[in-house]
Each structure stands twice: as structure tokens, then as C-alpha cells.
Amino acid sequence: MITHLSNTMRTTLTILTFLLAFVASFATDLEAAREAAAEGDWVQAATHIRKAIEKNPLDIPSLKLGARIYLELDIHDTALSYAHRVFEADDREKDNVLLYAQALRENSQAPEATVVLRKYLRKNDDVDVSLELVNALMTADSLKSAELVATTARDRHKNSPAAYLALGNFYFNSKPIPVFELAVQNYDEALHLDSTLVMAHFNLAICYWRMGNRETDQDLGNELFTRSLKEWDQVTKMDPKNARAWFEQGKILYLAGKYASSAKALTVYRELRPLGTGEVMASWYLGESLFKQNLCDSAKQHLENAAASIDSLKPKVSLMMARCTFQAKKWKECSDYYLASISIKPRWEKSDYWYFGAALVLAGDTSRAINVMAEASERDPKSCGFMFRYALLLQSRLMYARSTDIFRQRLVNCSDSLDAKIHLFIGNNFFSDSLVDSAVASYERALALNPKYIYATLRLGETYLAKGDVVTGQSLLEKVITNAQVTTSVDERNYGVGAIIRLNGIDLQDKKWQSLIDRSKIGKDLNPKSVGSWLYLAIGYQGLQDVENAKKSYKEVLKLDPNNDAAKKNLKALGN
Numbered sequence: 305m306i307t308h309l310s311n312t313m314r315t316t317l318t319i320l321t322f323l324l325a326f327v328a329s330f331a332t333d334l335e336a337a338r339e340a341a342a343e344g345d346w347v348q349a350a351t352h353i354r355k356a357i358e359k360n361p362l363d364i365p366s367l368k369l370g371a372r373i374y375l376e377l378d379i380h381d382t383a384l385s386y387a388h389r390v391f392e393a394d395d396r397e398k399d400n401v402l403l404y405a406q407a408l409r410e411n412s413q414a415p416e417a418t419v420v421l422r423k424y425l426r427k428n429d430d431v432d433v434s435l436e437l438v439n440a441l442m443t444a445d446s447l448k449s450a451e452l453v454a455t456t457a458r459d460r461h462k463n464s465p466a467a468y469l470a471l472g473n474f475y476f477n478s479k480p481i482p483v484f485e486l487a488v489q490n491y492d493e494a495l496h497l498d499s500t501l502v503m504a505h506f507n508l509a510i511c512y513w514r515m516g517n518r519e520t521d522q523d524l525g526n527e528l529f530t531r532s533l534k535e536w537d538q539v540t541k542m543d544p545k546n547a548r549a550w551f552e553q554g555k556i557l558y559l560a561g562k563y564a565s566s567a568k569a570l571t572v573y574r575e576l577r578p579l580g581t582g583e584v585m586a587s588w589y590l591g592e593s594l595f596k597q598n599l600c601d602s603a604k605q606h607l608e609n610a611a612a613s614i615d616s617l618k619p620k621v622s623l624m625m626a627r628c629t630f631q632a633k634k635w636k637e638c639s640d641y642y643l644a645s646i647s648i649k650p651r652w653e654k655s656d657y658w659y660f661g662a663a664l665v666l667a668g669d670t671s672r673a674i675n676v677m678a679e680a681s682e683r684d685p686k687s688c689g690f691m692f693r694y695a696l697l698l699q700s701r702l703m704y705a706r707s708t709d710i711f712r713q714r715l716v717n718c719s720d721s722l723d724a725k726i727h728l729f730i731g732n733n734f735f736s737d738s739l740v741d742s743a744v745a746s747y748e749r750a751l752a753l754n755p756k757y758i759y760a761t762l763r764l765g766e767t768y769l770a771k772g773d774v775v776t777g778q779s780l781l782e783k784v785i786t787n788a789q790v791t792t793s794v795d796e797r798n799y800g801v802g803a804i805i806r807l808n809g810i811d812l813q814d815k816k817w818q819s820l821i822d823r824s825k826i827g828k829d830l831n832p833k834s835v836g837s838w839l840y841l842a843i844g845y846q847g848l849q850d851v852e853n854a855k856k857s858y859k860e861v862l863k864l865d866p867n868n869d870a871a872k873k874n875l876k877a878l879g880n
Contacts, residue, residue, distance in 0.1 A: 333359065334366055341369065344545030346376045347578060357386075364393050371403050376547070377581040380410045391420070398430060405436050414443035431461040435470040442477040450474050465501050468494035472504070476511060484515045502543050506552070509535035513556045532556065547576040551583055558589045567593040574606075584613045592624070600628030619648040623656070630659045638663035654684035662690065665697060673697065681710060688718035695729065704733040724754040728763060735767055743767050758787055758796045762803055774810065781807055785823075788830055797830045805836040812843065820844030835865045842874065851878055 333356035340349035353370045360366060367386045374383035384407040391404035401424045408417035417440040424433055434457035441450035454471040461467040472490035475483040488511050494504040509532045516528030536556075539549040554569035570590035573582065591606030604625060611621040626641035642660040645652075657680030664673035677694040685691060691714040698707035711726045711733075731746030747764035750757055765780030781803035788800020804827040811819045821844035827837030842857030855878055861871040 334363075334369070337366075337369055337373070341373060344543070344576075346373055346547070346576070347581060349373045350377060350379075350581075364390055368400070368403065371407060375403075375407060375410060377577065378410075378583060379581060380407065383407045384411045384413075395420075396424075398424070398428070398433065402433060402436055405440060409436075409440050409443050414440045418444060418446070418449075429460065431457050431464045431466045431470075434461075435466045435473075438470040438473055442473065445479070447474075447479060450477075463497065465494040465497040465504065468497070469501070469504055469507075472507060476507060482514065484511050487511050488515075500542065502539055502546065502549075505535050505538045505542070506546075506549055509533075509539065509549075510552060510556075529560065545576060547573055547582060550576065551586055554586070554593075555589055558593050561596075563593040563596040566590075567597070567599075579609055584610060588614075588617060591621075595624050595628070598631070600625070600632065604628070619645045620651075623648060623651065626663075627656070627659065630663055633666075635663045635666035639667045639669065654680070655687070657683055658687055658690040662693065665693075670697065670701065674701065674703075681713065685713050686717045688714060688720065688722075691718065692722060692726070695726075699729065699733060702736070704737050708733045724750045724757050724760065727753065728757070728760045731760075731763060731767070735763070735770075740767055740771050744771070758784055758791075758799050762799045765803065766806055769806065769810070778807060778810070785826065789826065801827045801831050801834050801837060804830075805834075805840065808836075808840040812840070815847060817844045817847030820847070833864055835861055835868065838864065839868070839871060842871065846874060846878065854878060 333352050337349045337352035337356060340346070340352060349369075350373050353366060353373055356363070356366045357370055368390045371383045371386035371390060374380070374386065387400075387404040387407035391400050394400055401420060405417040405421050408414065408420065418437060421433055421437040421440060424430070425437065434453055438450050438454045438457075441447075441453065451474055454467075454474040457464075458467040458471050468490045472487045472494065475487035475490065488508060491504045491508045491511065494501055495508075498504075512528045512532035512535065516525045516532065519525035519528060533553075536549065536553040539546055540553070543549065550569050550573035554566045554573055557563075557566035557569060560566075567590060570586055570593065573586050574590060577583070577586070579587065587606045588610035591603045591608075591610060594600075594603035594606065607617075607621040607624060611618040622641045622644035626638050626645060629635075629638040629641060639660065642656070642663065657676060661673045661677035661680055664670070664676060674697065677690070677697065680687070681691060681694055691710055695707045695710035695714065698704075698710060708730050711730050715723060715726055727746050727750035731743045731750065734740070734743035734746060744764065744767050747760050747767060750760040751764065754760070761780055762784045765777045765784065768774075768777035768780065771777075784803040785800045785807075788797045788803075791797060804823050808820055808823055811823070820840050824837045824841035824844060827834050828841060831837065838857055838860045842854050842861060845851075845854035845857060855875060858871045858875040858878070861868050862875070865871070
């Protein structure tokens with residue numbers, strides 16, 4: 305019997321110990337939630353209250369605090385669920401009524417909120433409940449009823465700041481046109497009665513902003529905007545963890561184009577309301593504010609967070625990131641982002657077509673790039689740099705006639721220092737299409753604009769040779785060679801080498817061996833690594849039967865080009 309009693313007592317003590325531990329744990333979570341809420345750390349408060357409610361789902365104080373916490377975090381459905389259970393437990397308690405009504409209003413159930421509030425007011429004349437009723441009626445578009453409730457509350461409670469706050473809210477939300485001046489008057493009266501009323505400062509800040517927006521007098525508009533910012537400063541000083549204030553302030557600054565200040569305010573908001581809580585649009589405003597400052601890496605995450613929650617933002621974000629990645633020279637990413645933003649193509653700027661086309665080229669998709677750039681050239685033919693690159697792209701794809709068309713459009717729209725070069729490229733297009741007379745005319749236009757354009761002289765000389773006009777062609781190429789011997793330009797020295805090789809081809813046909821030697825010596829001096837100069841030099845020596853010098857020259861060719869068949873064959877023929 306004694307053993308049996310001991311076991312029973314032991315079991316009872318175990319159960320009691322467990323219950324005490326459970327109660328202590330529950331109390332600890334609830335108290336931690338209260339402390340975090342008192343500090344304005346609503347995210348941490350939510351973590352604790354969630355645990356408390358899981359342990360005791362019927363505890364009314366926990367549910368009441370939970371509803372307040374989730375309303376602060378804009379998690380409205382959970383807040384409404386908790387507030388409803390609190391209201392059902394005691395629908396006569398003022399705080400329960402206000403909590404449930406606010407939760408209904410925040411969940412787009414303003415008409416239901418008005419029913420709850422009117423029922424309470426039939427038995428109790430309370431200014432705070434009247435204020436909430438005004439807010440609910442305004443949300444439900446019952447403007448006349450809202451005005452009656454607000455003015456009645458003001459008349460009955462002349463010394464209550466809540467009464468003036470209610471009337472101010474009515475004027476602020478009046479439709480079709482808000483009466484901001486009267487709203488300001490009533491908010492000022494509320495602050496006269498209680499200067500610490502954060503909501504009055506909050507609403508005043510928005511009022512001044514709206515008034516400034518509609519003001520045609522720029523000086524007065526700026527003054528109203530300054531007043532708005534002063535009120536925001538008051539709110540954030542009095543309640544630095546008022547997330548809604550940081551959001552509204554950031555949004556207003558964003559709309560005003562003050563992106564740096566907006567980003568600062570919205571960053572604080574996001575710290576107070578991490579992703580998954582609060583306003584989704586905060587991520588959009590913050591991301592775009594950073595984007596407007598060219599802080600693309602910082603903007604990306606916020607923009608993508610917004611797009612993940614709001615599908616309609618996805619193509620907008622893709623367009624913004626396409627512009628960012630173009631500046632960052634991430635060509636494949638850029639082209640992929642532009643493809644993802646095709647659905648909002650009407651919102652593209654003219655430059656976007658060029659950016660997309662250029663990114664495609666640099667990502668290796670030249671076929672698609674040509675089609676995109678074709679559209680870009682129609683929309684924005686005055687984009688000089690891109691028109692030039694597009695024409696070159698067409699030229700590289702052997703689309704000579706189309707390339708010439710684009711070059712000509714650029715000449716019409718963008719006359720500048722590149723004109724001579726463009727005429728030269730047009731000449732190259734004609735030459736490639738065997739239209740040598742047109743090529744000559746284009747090269748001559750290039751030289752008329754820039755008589756010292758040596759490459760144009762080279763091309764003109766080569767084209768005259770192609771026409772069979774050896775005298776004119778040779779004369780022009782000799783000018784290129786003469787210039788090469790005195791210039792410091794590497795390009796012009798190489799043009800001289802090119803002219804030498806072209807003339808050597810003619811001398812070879814005429815077996816002018818000494819001319820080959822004389823001219824090729826100039827060529828190798830201009831560029832010691834010119835395989836063509838060394839090869840013609842060797843051929844010239846071979847033609848004059850100067851075997852030793854011919855061999856030496858052929859060996860120089862093979863040092864530069866070990867697989868040169870002509871040098872190998874001729875060297876072998878010379879008995880090496």
C-alpha cells in the first residue's frame with residue numbers, strides 16, 4: 305500500500321511539474337510578446353505570440369495581443385481571425401469592439417465594421433468608437449453618415465482630440481474632392497488638445513503633401529512640401545518604430561522624385577517590416593528608388609521581391625533589370641530580361657530597342673539582333689552611335705545594300721566627324737557588290753571631307769586598279785606608301801604595307817624584280833613582321849637569281865609563317 309501511494313504521488317507530482325512548466329512557458333511567451341510589442345518590435349512580438357497561441361489557442365489576452373500584432377504587420381486575415389474570437393468572447397468590451405472593427409475594415413469588410421460599431425454606440429456614447437465608425441463609413445463610401453457621426457462627436461466631445469481627428473479624417477477623405485484645408489484645421493485642433501497625438505501629425509503630413517501636389521504656385525507648393533516633411537520628422541521622433549510613417553514618408557518622397565531620401569525611409573520600413581509583412585509595394589518603391597540612383601545591384605532584390613508577390617510587376621522589373629544589366633555589360637542577362645519584358649513593349653523607350661539589339665549581338669544572337677535593330681532604326685533613326693553599329697553589323701553579315709541604307713540614314717540625321725568614315729564604308733559595300741564606279745564616288749566623297757584620310761586613299765587606289773586604271777590606282781597607292789614612311793601612326797604604316805603588297809602583285813605580273821625588291825624593303829621596314837613584304841622580297845631576289853638573299857628572305861617568311869606553302873616550295877626549288 306505504501307509503495308502504491310508513492311507511485312501515485314510520484315505520477316501526480318510529474319503531471320503537476322509538467323503543467324507548471326507548461327504554464328510558465330506559456331506565460332513567458334506571452335510576456336515576451338508584450339515586451340516586444342511595447343518596444344515596437346512587432347516582428348519579434350509575432351514570433352512570441354505565435355508560440356503562446358499554439359500552446360493555448362483559447363487564451364483571450366493572447367488572441368487580443370495577437371490581433372494587434374498582426375494588424376501592425378498588415379497580416380490582415382490572421383488579425384481578423386483572432387479579433388473575431390476576442391469579440392465573440394465579450395462583445396461589450398470597448399477594446400474588443402474597436403479591435404474587431406479595425407480588423408474588418410482592414411480586410412475590406414467596412415460595412416460589417418459599421419454594424420458592429422453602431423451596435424456598441426447605441427448603448428454607449430464613446431468618442432473613440434465614433435472615430436473608428438467615421439473611418440469605417442469613409443471606407444464604405446457612406447460619406448453623409450460619416451459626416452453626421454463626425455460632427456456629432458465633435459459637438460458632444462469638444463475637448464476630445466479624437467473628435468477633431470474624426471472630423472479631420474472626414475474632410476481628408478471627402479469625395480469627389482477632399483477638403484484639405486478643413487482637414488488641416490481639425491488636425492491642428494486635435495494637436496492643440498494633445499500635441500503628442502501621433503496620428504494627427506501623421507495625417508497632417510499627408511495632407512500637406514496632397515495640398516502641395518495640387519498647388520499651381522511653385523513657392524507655395526514647396527512650402528507645403530516642407531511642412532509635410534516637418535510633420536514626418538515629428539512622427540518619426542515621437543514614434544521611431546512607426547513603420548507606417550516610414551512607408552508613407554518613403555512613398556511621398558518617391559513620388560516627389562527624391563529617390564535618395566525615399567530609399568532611406570523605405571529601408572527603415574523594410575527593417576521594421578521584413579519581407580512577408582507590411583506593404584508589398586514598399587519593395588517596389590524602394591527598388592525603383594535605388595534603380596533611379598543607378599544602384600542596380602541593391603535594387604534587384606527589392607524589385608524581384610515585389611514582382612514575386614504581384615505578377616503585373618514582373619515585366620516591369622524585367623525591363624528595369626534589362627537596362628541595369630546593359631550598363632553592367634552583362635549581355636546574355638540583358639537580352640533575357642528584354643525578352644521577359646516583351647509583354648509591355650509599348651512602355652519601352654526608343655533606346656531599349658537599341659540596347660536589346662546590341663545585347664543580342666554581344667551575346668552572339670546576331671540573327672535576332674538584326675530584326676530588333678531594324679525596328680530600332682525605324683523608331684529612333686537619330687541614335688547616331690547605334691545606327692553606325694547597326695550598319696556595320698549588316699555589313700559583317702554581307703547585307704551590303706541594307707547596310708548602305710542605314711549608313712545613308714545616319715548621314716541625314718547625324719552629320720558629324722564620322723561622315724568621312726561612313727562614306728568609306730558605303731564605298732566598301734559597293735565594292736563588295738562589284739559596283740566599282742559607285743565605290744569610287746563614295747571614296748572620293750570621303751576624301752573630300754577628309755583629304756588626309758589615308759585608308760580612303762588606299763581603298764580608292766585599289767578600286768581604280770580593279771577598274772583597270774593602273775596609272776591612277778598606282779599613283780594613289782604611292783601616296784599611301786610615301787605617307788607611311790613619315791607617319792607615326794601604326795595604322796597608316798600598315799596601310800602603306802598593304803599598298804606595297806598590292807603594287808607588288810602588279811610588278812610580279814610584269815616581272816619587275818628590282819621594283820619588287822625596292823618596294824618590299826620599304827614594307828619590311830614599316831612592319832618587320834609583314835609576311836607579304838618578306839615573301840615578295842624573296843621572289844624579287846629569286847627573279848634576279850640572287851639565290852642567297854632569296855633563301856634568307858624565304859626563311860624569314862617561314863619564321864613568321866611556318867606553314868607558308870609558297871615559301872616552302874620556292875626554298876626547296878632553290879636547293880635548300
